[in-house]
Amino acid sequence: MFSVGFRALFRRELLRFIRRPKNTFMPPAITNVLYFAVFGVILGGRIDEPVAGIGYILFLIPGLIVLGTISNAFENASFSIFHGRWNEYIHETLTSPLSYAEMVVAYIGASAVRGLIVGTIIAIIGRLFVPISIEHGLFLVATMVVIASLFAGLGIIGGLVARDFDDLTVMNQFILRPLVFFGAVFYSLTMLPATWQYVSLLNPMVYMVDSVRYGLLGYSDMLEVAPEAYAEFAPYASLGVLIALTGAVIALDVYLFKIGYGLTD
Amino acid sequence: MPPAIETVDLVKEYGDLRALQELSLTVEEGEFFGLLGPNGAGKTTFINTLVGLVRKTGGEARVFGHDVEDDYRQARDAIGLAPQEFNVDRFFPIREVLMHKAGYHGIPEAEAGERADEVLKRVGIYDKRNERFDWLSGGMKRRLLLARALVTEPDLLILDEPTAGVDVQLRHDLWELVTELNEEGTTILLTTHYIEEAERLCDRVAIMNEGRKVTVATPDELKTRGTDTISVQLESTPAVAPDLKAYAHDTRVSGDHLKVRVDDGGSIAPRLLNDLEAMGYEITDLEISRTSLEEIFVDLTRSEDRTVTRSSATTETDEETSERDAKREQEGVA
Known part of the structure; x- marks a missing residue:
């Protein structure tokens, strides 16, 4: 199914981050221990259950998993592409007989794996603070794979568009993080006034965090706050939209490789 | 194939x-x-x-x-x-x-x-x-x-x-x-x-x-597209270069040598010696040097006029020649 060339590039991409755990896995592990300790234990003890029956630490876990997963998937893809462009060794791939689709899927696949590994690490850290039982396992895995792939695909665009390393930082800090923080990671939409609940529904992160929360905890804000017609289908509708969006981003990546955007003169 | x-x-x-x-x-x-x-x-x-x-x-x-x-x-x-x-x-x-x-x-x-x-x-x-x-x-x-x-x-x-x-x-x-x-x-x-x-x-x-x-x-x-230079040492240096336009692309006096640029040095040299003797010059030495590939390369790439010089017979002064040589050096090919 996968060609030797594809497997070689996928393996190269995996090894690049696996061999550098200090740079790739340690920082999110430490950050999340801090999040759980400060927000979960120290502050969380004084915060009422955001949702009946779900303590604050437990409520935080899905959002933090999403945050870690998507930022690492994005960062890996954007860095790998941009660093390869910067030092021109991406030419090793570009001058090979790999098809453009194979190149893109290998980069996305490996970056998504990094995101999923980080997501799993965060889940394990969370488990150290509070017991978790997975409510909808298959749905959870499907959602995680889709959002990791989506952000890996977006990371490729970031890596192609960036003109210097600062551009990569800007994308992560000024676009991703605000969206995630206002994506109901740290609070439930039910805690917001009705107007802000509807404004929040314009933020795509809300659906991702909510879907993962549904998969992991069996609870979805959507069922409470979304318009009735939509709430019936949520969060499966969210997953469907995310799959479609991911497909579109991958197709765009392949197109950019084909025209050589940011890659060729 | x-x-x-x-x-x-x-x-x-x-x-x-x-x-x-x-x-x-x-x-x-x-x-x-x-x-x-x-x-x-x-x-x-x-x-x-x-x-x-x-x-x-x-x-x-x-x-x-x-x-x-x-x-x-x-x-x-x-x-x-x-x-x-x-x-x-x-x-x-x-x-x-x-x-x-x-x-x-x-x-x-x-x-x-x-x-x-x-x-x-x-x-x-x-x-x-x-x-x-x-x-x-x-x-x-x-x-x-x-x-x-x-x-x-x-x-x-x-x-x-x-x-x-x-x-x-x-x-x-x-x-x-x-x-x-x-x-x-x-x-x-x-x-x-x-x-x-x-x-x-x-x-x-x-x-x-x-x-x-x-x-x-x-x-x-x-290399055959290039020209040869016949360098002739004369007993007495002429004040102006003799007229050898029949076969020379250019002729110039350089120190006590007469430098004559021709297509094929080997076959032109005897005729050149005869002509110079007929003009009254006494020849003490003669040397033929081929144009290097490098010089041909410079000629081909240095200007819009890329015609190789076989057909373009000219008479250059020393000043013009050294100007050309200096330009070649500046442009360099290495």
Whole structure:
């Protein structure tokens, strides 16, 4: 199914981050221990259950998993592409007989794996603070794979568009993080006034965090706050939209490789 | 069998700049072909168009009959490129870098490992196989680029300025290696500014300037396009150069020598001596020097008027000649 060339590039991409755990896995592990300790234990003890029956630490876990997963998937893809462009060794791939689709899927696949590994690490850290039982396992895995792939695909665009390393930082800090923080990671939409609940529904992160929360905890804000017609289908509708969006981003990546955007003169 | 490289009216434009201007070139399978030209002539752009690092604006380009855009996978699979710039993966030891490159070309991992070892031995840096690229010396980096180009066993090996800035020993090693490869059947496209390199290695050379093909010829053919200078030492130096326009392109007095530029020094020399004696000059010495390929190269690429000088008989003063020589030096070809 996968060609030797594809497997070689996928393996190269995996090894690049696996061999550098200090740079790739340690920082999110430490950050999340801090999040759980400060927000979960120290502050969380004084915060009422955001949702009946779900303590604050437990409520935080899905959002933090999403945050870690998507930022690492994005960062890996954007860095790998941009660093390869910067030092021109991406030419090793570009001058090979790999098809453009194979190149893109290998980069996305490996970056998504990094995101999923980080997501799993965060889940394990969370488990150290509070017991978790997975409510909808298959749905959870499907959602995680889709959002990791989506952000890996977006990371490729970031890596192609960036003109210097600062551009990569800007994308992560000024676009991703605000969206995630206002994506109901740290609070439930039910805690917001009705107007802000509807404004929040314009933020795509809300659906991702909510879907993962549904998969992991069996609870979805959507069922409470979304318009009735939509709430019936949520969060499966969210997953469907995310799959479609991911497909579109991958197709765009392949197109950019084909025209050589940011890659060729 | 289609040619190894065939381009027809190949054009590459960067905004207003035309880096390649209707370039039509054919390199036959098995040839050792040189691409010569000053900096900015379009040599690297031409190569990068073949391997997919530059998208052409117009025209056609095929590698072993495969269109470089429509059949890019087949075209790229046939090419091994050793570029001018050090564009090597910095994250992995060089043996793994070679294995990855082989892998991208569809070579399974075990075989890729064997090939990596083999090419590292061939270029003489096997003992550095576990080092990363950044830790290699300049010469070793150059060798690695060649190893990376060879690890996929390409039918067409493209070497872009492979000996730029390398020491004499390495240059000779590289020459020996690429000659061997060519004898084994690999088609080689070499770009260089070193005329000696082209003269020594290439079956044919194309001279490029400002994105255009100026000429294609064997090094020997090119040399016959140049002129010879007959330097005659006279007992008494004449105040003005004698009139020898019947066969001389130019005649000038330089110190106690008379310098006469002609097409074929060997056959003209007896006639020149007779004529000079008839004019009353006493000859004490005579020397014939051929134009070097380097001078021909400079002539071909230094101005818009690229006509080689066989048919253009002129009489130059010393001042004009030295002005020309100074200009050549400034432009340089090395």
